[in-house]
Amino acid sequence: MTRRFDAIIVGAGQAGPPLAGRLTAAGWKVALIERHLFGGTCVNTGCTPTKAMVASARAIHLARRGAEFGFSTGGEVVVDMARVQARAAAISAQSREGVRGWLDGMDGCTVIEGHARFVAPDTLAVGDEHVSAPRIFLDVGGRAVVPPLPGIDTVPFLTNTGILALREVPKHLAVIGGSYIGLEFAQMFRRFGARVTVVEKGPHLVAREDEAVSEAVRGIVEGEGIAVRTGAECITLSPHEDGVAVGVACTEGEPEVVASHVLLAVGRRPNTDDLGLEAAGIETDERGAICVDDGLATTADGVWALGDCNGRGAFTHTAYNDFEIVAANLLDGGDRRVSDRVSGYALYTDPPLGRVGMTLRDARATGRPLLVASRPMSRVGRAAEMGETRGSCRRLSMPKPGASSARRSSASMATRRSTASSTPSTPARPMTCCSGRCRSTRRCRN
Numbered sequence: 144m145t146r147r148f149d150a151i152i153v154g155a156g157q158a159g160p161p162l163a164g165r166l167t168a169a170g171w172k173v174a175l176i177e178r179h180l181f182g183g184t185c186v187n188t189g190c191t192p193t194k195a196m197v198a199s200a201r202a203i204h205l206a207r208r209g210a211e212f213g214f215s216t217g218g219e220v221v222v223d224m225a226r227v228q229a230r231a232a233a234i235s236a237q238s239r240e241g242v243r244g245w246l247d248g249m250d251g252c253t254v255i256e257g258h259a260r261f262v263a264p265d266t267l268a269v270g271d272e273h274v275s276a277p278r279i280f281l282d283v284g285g286r287a288v289v290p291p292l293p294g295i296d297t298v299p300f301l302t303n304t305g306i307l308a309l310r311e312v313p314k315h316l317a318v319i320g321g322s323y324i325g326l327e328f329a330q331m332f333r334r335f336g337a338r339v340t341v342v343e344k345g346p347h348l349v350a351r352e353d354e355a356v357s358e359a360v361r362g363i364v365e366g367e368g369i370a371v372r373t374g375a376e377c378i379t380l381s382p383h384e385d386g387v388a389v390g391v392a393c394t395e396g397e398p399e400v401v402a403s404h405v406l407l408a409v410g411r412r413p414n415t416d417d418l419g420l421e422a423a424g425i426e427t428d429e430r431g432a433i434c435v436d437d438g439l440a441t442t443a444d445g446v447w448a449l450g451d452c453n454g455r456g457a458f459t460h461t462a463y464n465d466f467e468i469v470a471a472n473l474l475d476g477g478d479r480r481v482s483d484r485v486s487g488y489a490l491y492t493d494p495p496l497g498r499v500g501m502t503l504r505d506a507r508a509t510g511r512p513l514l515v516a517s518r519p520m521s522r523v524g525r526a527a528e529m530g531e532t533r534g535s536c537r538r539l540s541m542p543k544p545g546a547s548s549a550r551r552s553s554a555s556m557a558t559r560r561s562t563a564s565s566t567p568s569t570p571a572r573p574m575t576c577c578s579g580r581c582r583s584t585r586r587c588r589n
């Protein structure tokens with residue numbers, strides 16, 4: 144038997160539940176299918192537990208700095224990893240139950256638990272049941288990539304999911320991958336008391352940032368005693384009597400580090416390989432991301448892809464913004480486009496790194512004149528008061544053609560003009576059906 148709805152949403156992550164809320168409020172009969180934990184990655188194995196643990200790590204760090212702030216804890220700070228873990232798990236559980244309760248109480252929404260898979264362009268199988276709708280929204284998220292490193296099958300390793308369950312502090316944690324997930328775990332576990340080594344294949348940490356920013360982040364984590372090995376192009380893993388031997392050096396430094404635990408933090412892969420997408424004619428790119436146009440429609444009529452699975456963002460706020468775009472276009476007669484989104488994200492090290500808009504590298508590539516203002520935090524009064532003087536802030540602006548130089552130079556921070564690169568004029572904004580290379584570019588609205 145096939146149950147029919149006005150819309151089906153697959154995945155109760157960051158885009159699915161609010162979309163269910165908007166569609167049901169508009170009178171649609173909606174089925175929401177979730178195969179595992181309500182709230183998805185962010186609530187259960189991503190943002191929420193990691194930021195709760197970052198908070199524990201920061202409290203521990205500050206307690207160790209007590210003398211600086213004028214207090215003493217009367218002895219060594221002792222970390223109880225089981226309690227750190229339990230606190231994070233409780234916060235996640237509350238959020239997960241909140242999402243579940245919200246959906247269960249939503250008029251017009253039928254919650255179905257199980258793995259959804261296309262069997263026809265408008266029909267999904269969930270176990271023995273078939274559900275069908277003229278409009279289907281995929282919010283299936285992603286999972287940690289396990290790269291085919293030499294020796295990977297011979298050693299135990301953790302991903303962002305397994306590491307959250309640790310009840311004791313690792314003796315030596317090797318973090319493979321020096322981007323935002325790896326660095327957050329690296330710093331928190333260092334603060335919990337582990338020896339930590341970050342192993343990064345590329346020449347810099349957080350490669351998407353400007354080199355100077357990457358180096359500042361490196362200085363901050365190294366300042367807390369984290370060892371950083373960049374340019375590790377030949378990473379290998381092998382069993383060792385003390386845990387895992389991680390081969391890191393190709394050219395310089397110690398050839399290997401021996402770690403008690405290994406965390407893989409080398410990227411995410413969309414959960415699209417077990418969705419039966421071929422039954423609906425939905426294309427993916429070489430990374431497995433669902434190809435979408437600027438309004439997030441897939442290559443199949445009546446099917447949209449939102450959140451991490453479309454490769455157009457990798458954050459909770461981008462997934463939520465996808466919901467806003469789809470809802471505005473379908474229900475409010477809008478013409479919102481994902482390419483209009485201003486990029487912004489945060490790396491929750493302490494101090495955190497936040498960026499809205501372009502890097503200096505990308506801004507220079509436009510060929511337009513730039514104003515660059517920067518100030519070290521050591522020269523910010525509030526930072527000195529808080530004892531948080533590491534790092535700096537920077538603002539880039541592109542003056543409008545014809546703006547007076549007096550007005551331009553009125554920026555309050557130390558402002559210097561940046562010479563634009565040799566690119567002669569602003570290039571046309573690249574528009575593709577999706578982030579990677581898709582076989583088809585039909586249905587692009589660009």
Ligand SMILES: Cc1cc2nc3c(=O)[nH]c(=O)nc-3n(C[C@H](O)[C@H](O)[C@H](O)COP(=O)(O)OP(=O)(O)OC[C@H]3O[C@@H](n4cnc5c(N)ncnc54)[C@H](O)[C@@H]3O)c2cc1C
Nearest residue numbers: 154156157178183184185189259283284450451457458459
């Ligand atoms: C360690 C870590 C820390 C992070 N920290 C931050 C942060 O601080 N800030 C931030 O903005 N982002 C952060 N992120 C990223 C953020 O978690 C994701 O971008 C966000 O969860 C994406 O939401 P989503 O709705 O696309 O997918 P998800 O949240 O992954 O939800 C997808 C849901 O779909 C379900 N599903 C998948 N396939 C099927 C199927 N076939 N049938 C039924 N259900 C299915 C899954 O079970 C899951 O519940 C972090 C990620 C990680 C891993």
